[in-house]
Amino acid sequence: MSDLNKLYKQQVLAHNKNPKNYGEPDHWSHHAEGLNAICGDQVHVYLTIVDDTIQTAHFAGDSCAISMASASMMTELISNKTIFEALHLFASFKQLMSAEGLPNAEQVLGPVACLVSVKKFPSRIKSALLCWYAMNAAINGQATATTE
Amino acid sequence: MLREAFPCLHQQVNGKPLVYFDNAATAMRPQVVIDAVNDYYCHHNANIHRGVHCLSGRATDLYEQARGSLARLINAPSPDNLIFVRGCTEGVNLVAQTFVKERLQPGDEILISHLEHHSNIVPWQIVCQQTGAKLKIIPMNDQGELVLDNLDQLMTERTKFMSVVHVSNALGTINPVKELVQKAHAKNIPVLIDGAQATPHLKVDVQDIGCDFYTVSGHKMYGPTGSGVLYGKAAHLDAMPPYHGGGEMISKVTFEESIYNKVPAKFEAGTPNIAGGIGLGTAAEFIMEVGIEQIGAREADLRQYTEQALNGIEGLRIFGTAKHKSPVFSFNIDGIHPHDIGTIIDHYGVAIRTGHHCTMPIFQFFDVPGSCRASLAFYNTEQEVDILVESLNQAKAMFS
Numbered sequence: 001m002s003d004l005n006k007l008y009k010q011q012v013l014a015h016n017k018n019p020k021n022y023g024e025p026d027h028w029s030h031h032a033e034g035l036n037a038i039c040g041d042q043v044h045v046y047l048t049i050v051d052d053t054i055q056t057a058h059f060a061g062d063s064c065a066i067s068m069a070s071a072s073m074m075t076e077l078i079s080n081k082t083i084f085e086a087l088h089l090f091a092s093f094k095q096l097m098s099a100e101g102l103p104n105a106e107q108v109l110g111p112v113a114c115l116v117s118v119k120k121f122p123s124r125i126k127s128a129l130l131c132w133y134a135m136n137a138a139i140n141g142q143a144t145a146t147t148e
Numbered sequence: 149m150l151r152e153a154f155p156c157l158h159q160q161v162n163g164k165p166l167v168y169f170d171n172a173a174t175a176m177r178p179q180v181v182i183d184a185v186n187d188y189y190c191h192h193n194a195n196i197h198r199g200v201h202c203l204s205g206r207a208t209d210l211y212e213q214a215r216g217s218l219a220r221l222i223n224a225p226s227p228d229n230l231i232f233v234r235g236c237t238e239g240v241n242l243v244a245q246t247f248v249k250e251r252l253q254p255g256d257e258i259l260i261s262h263l264e265h266h267s268n269i270v271p272w273q274i275v276c277q278q279t280g281a282k283l284k285i286i287p288m289n290d291q292g293e294l295v296l297d298n299l300d301q302l303m304t305e306r307t308k309f310m311s312v313v314h315v316s317n318a319l320g321t322i323n324p325v326k327e328l329v330q331k332a333h334a335k336n337i338p339v340l341i342d343g344a345q346a347t348p349h350l351k352v353d354v355q356d357i358g359c360d361f362y363t364v365s366g367h368k369m370y371g372p373t374g375s376g377v378l379y380g381k382a383a384h385l386d387a388m389p390p391y392h393g394g395g396e397m398i399s400k401v402t403f404e405e406s407i408y409n410k411v412p413a414k415f416e417a418g419t420p421n422i423a424g425g426i427g428l429g430t431a432a433e434f435i436m437e438v439g440i441e442q443i444g445a446r447e448a449d450l451r452q453y454t455e456q457a458l459n460g461i462e463g464l465r466i467f468g469t470a471k472h473k474s475p476v477f478s479f480n481i482d483g484i485h486p487h488d489i490g491t492i493i494d495h496y497g498v499a500i501r502t503g504h505h506c507t508m509p510i511f512q513f514f515d516v517p518g519s520c521r522a523s524l525a526f527y528n529t530e531q532e533v534d535i536l537v538e539s540l541n542q543a544k545a546m547f548s
Contacts, residue, residue, distance in 0.1 A: 004495040008488075008546055016547075039487050039503050040517035062517055064487035065547070121491060 006117040007124070008065065015069035020076050021058045028058070030141075034134030036148045041067045041127050045075075045134040052083050059131060066115075066124050071131035073112045083139055090132050097125050150438060151527045153178040164497030167532040172317050172476055172523030173501050174367045175348055177431070181371060184430035185423045195419055197396060211422055214429020215412075218377050221432040222343075222362065223353040229385070230377045231415040232425050236344040237267040239363035239378035240311065242415065243340050244271040246388045247361075248309045254280030259302055259310040259337070261286040261294050262513060265317055266506045268342045272311065286312070288513065292319040292468035296327075303335045310337050314352070315345035318507040318521065319468025320476030322350070329358045338384070344368050348525065349447060349474045351440045354379050366424060371431035375424035378415075385411040392417040438526075446526040451475040453530050454522070457537045463544070467514050475524035478505070481540065484547045486520045492546060496539035 028046035035042050042061040047054050057075040074093075078086045092109055096102040096116055105113035118128045126147040137145040151157060154176040159166050168176060188210065194203035196211050215227040224230055233239045248258065258272050262285055272283055284302055287295045294312075303310075310332045315322050325341050332339045340361040346352050348369040354362045361384070366375030380388075390397050390408055394417030400407040408414045435443070454477055458464055463482035480486060490502035503518040504511050511518055522536060 002495070004492060007491070013547065037504070037508075040485070041487065042517065062485075064485035066488070068485075124487075124491060127487065 003117070003120045007121055009114065009117065011073075011111065011114050012065060012069040015072040016065035019059075019068055019072040021056075021072065021079075022060060023058060024060050025056065025058045028056075030138040032134045032137035032142055032145055034061075034130040034137070034145045034147070036126060036130055036146055038148050039064070039127065041130050043067060043071050043131045043134050045071070045131060045138050047135070047138050049083065049139070054078050054081055054083065054086055057135070059134075063130070064124075064127050066118055066127040067130050070112075070115055070128045073115070074131050074135065077110060077112055078135065086135065087139065090136050093132050094129065097129060151529070153180070153434075154527055155179055155182070157527065161497050161499070162495050164495075165535075167496075167498040167528075167535050169522040169524055169528065169532070169536060170499045170501050171348070171525040171528075172345060172368070172505075172521065174373065175370045175525055176527070177370050177372070177427075178434050180434055181427045181430045185372060185427040188423045188426050196422055197413070207422060210426045210429075211420075214425050214432075215377075217429040217432040217436075218364065221347065221352070221436060222364065222379060223355055224379050225355065225382070228412055229354075229379050229382060231380065231385070231412045232420050233363075233376045233378050234374050234421070235367070235376040236265075236342055236363040236365045237271075239361070239376060240268055240340065240342065241271045242378060242391045243311075243361050243380075244275045246391050247338075247384060248272075249275050249278060250389075251308050252276075252279035252281040255306060256281040256308045257284050257304060257306045258282070259284050259286065259307050259312075259332075261312050261323070262288040262509055263292070263294065263313050263316040263319065263321060263323070264311075264507070264509075265313060265342065265344070266508070267344075268311055268313060269509070281308070285509075288321075288510075291470050292316065292321045292473075292510070293470045294321075294323055296324075296331075299328075299331055303332060303337060305335075307332075307335065307337050309340070311340040311342065313342045313345075315343075315349065315474050316468065316507070316510075317345050317476070317523075318478055318505040318510050318519075319470065320473035320478075320523075321468055321470040322346075322472040322474060325359065326357050333358065345474060345476075347435070348443075349440075350444060360384055366428040366431065369428075369431055370434060371428035372421070372424040374421050375428040377428070382411070385415070388415075390414050390417065394418045396420075443526045447475045447524065450524050450526070450528055450530070450533070454524060454533050454536075457533050458522075461537065461540055461544075464540070467510075467516075467519055475528075477522045477524075478519040479522075480516060480519050481544060484543055486518050488547070489520050489540065489543050492543040493536070493539035496535065496542065498536050498539050500536075 133145040344365040397417040486502035
């Protein structure tokens with residue numbers, strides 16, 4: 001399989017076409033906008049946090065397939081996780097995307113680990129990371145985040 | 149063939165022959181320009197205007213010859229009408245701070261258009277913040293052409309300056325700059341024309357256009373990056389205060405005061421980009437030798453071919469369909485984000501730009517976050533356009 005086909009693998013294309021947890025929910029407690037103005041990626045992350053647990057996670061916005069798929073998979077992964085666990089997953093995902101890499105990525109990140117193929121396209125890493133930074137900003141009470 | 153003159157075109161990327169369609173971001177340089185830069189460093193390396201030794205004399209001559217070449221390219225009355233700058237951005241900022249700022253009172257107006265690059269918006273916003281003046285915008289229509297019907301209402305007695313792009317970098321629209329200058333001058337409004345995307349494609353005659361200032365970008369017209377010139381009418385340049393203080397721009401300095409050098413040295417503080425200036429002069433000579441009419445005719449054919457080819461792709465929408473335009477195509481394809489298209493077609497060797505192209509207001513008008521932009525030059529070919537179309541079809545297939 002070529003690097004391009006690994007980047008746009010079926011999981012990514014499927015999440016892009018039919019994203020999970022997409023759209024602004026009626027109720028949420030935490031929100032932040034991730035915006036990469038230069039490349040045109042925008043991801044709003046909406047969290048409902050009760051007693052330190054993320055009960056629901058949603059996202060909305062207009063983004064490239066990598067950013068959409070990443071956000072879709074992230075919202076599935078962090079739902080019903082504690083804030084501590086979500087922030088730990090954020091750290092793990094950043095490590096996966098870094099030169100260092102993440103051992104046992106599938107064990108730690110589940111399906112999200114498939115985004116490791118983005119690393120072959122350095123200009124796209126910021127697209128994959130945007131929703132995670134927006135999630136982190138929402139938890140910390142910040143309105144916006146960017147990875148540019 | 150002229151394509152052979154551009155060495156960087158002849159390579160493979162991702163295992164495919166390079167198709168370079170990002171000329172509006174920066175053009176390729178012909179070998180003669182690369183040689184001129186190399187020749188300066190290898191044989192004439194010296195500072196200019198200040199040494200008595202042989203090399204300094206040679207370097208000064210080459211630099212001033214370059215100014216002369218650029219003056220001929222845009223038909224300036226004299227080389228002294230041209231100030232070497234880093235590019236159009238610096239040219240616009242220079243005019244904003246040294247010519248326009250002192251003319252502004254709170255409530256005065258500066259007129260720009262909806263088609264401007266950020267570099268012809270932000271310097272005016274800064275000067276507005278400094279003075280309390282306001283920006284007014286000439287609107288555009290769905291084709292990406294300026295709407296001039298209400299120009300008389302937009303040009304009021306408070307309008308102190310107008311700055312308009314000659315050719316839009318995002319849509320390719322060629323604006324009727326001569327008509328705009330005539331209308332502005334009828335109301336005593338001085339005008340700057342941003343020519344970044346014009347000199348590589350069109351015959352530019354600053355005396356015929358009649359503008360007060362005109363900016364030229366080196367790297368868009370096959371010259372080195374970080375080079376450019378600002379054209380100004382002599383009376384304006386003589387009256388304007390310096391932009392930067394330093395060496396070269398003075399004729400005498402004491403601790404009490406400094407006496408400024410004459411134009412253009414007054415605006416050229418510090419050791420300039422000598423190699424860049426020499427390379428830019430060579431690029432101007434290259435354009436004149438090839439002939440801007442030939443370049444224009446070749447690009448008109450390419451534009452027509454590309455337009456037809458892109459219109460044949462289902463779900464593709466072109467932004468900017470002005471009657472008069474350069475070979476620039478902004479487009480989106482239904483259901484695929486521009487960023488993904490850029491990555492996929494790069495895999496097939498095709499280099500385009502994706503995003504807002506430093507013209508966010510244009511894409512706010514079209515209500516999209518950005519576009520794909522294929523910008524062609526005379527050295528591109530119909531076969532390359534076919535490769536673009538094939539790679540776009542591959543992207544569509546992948547996302548179907």
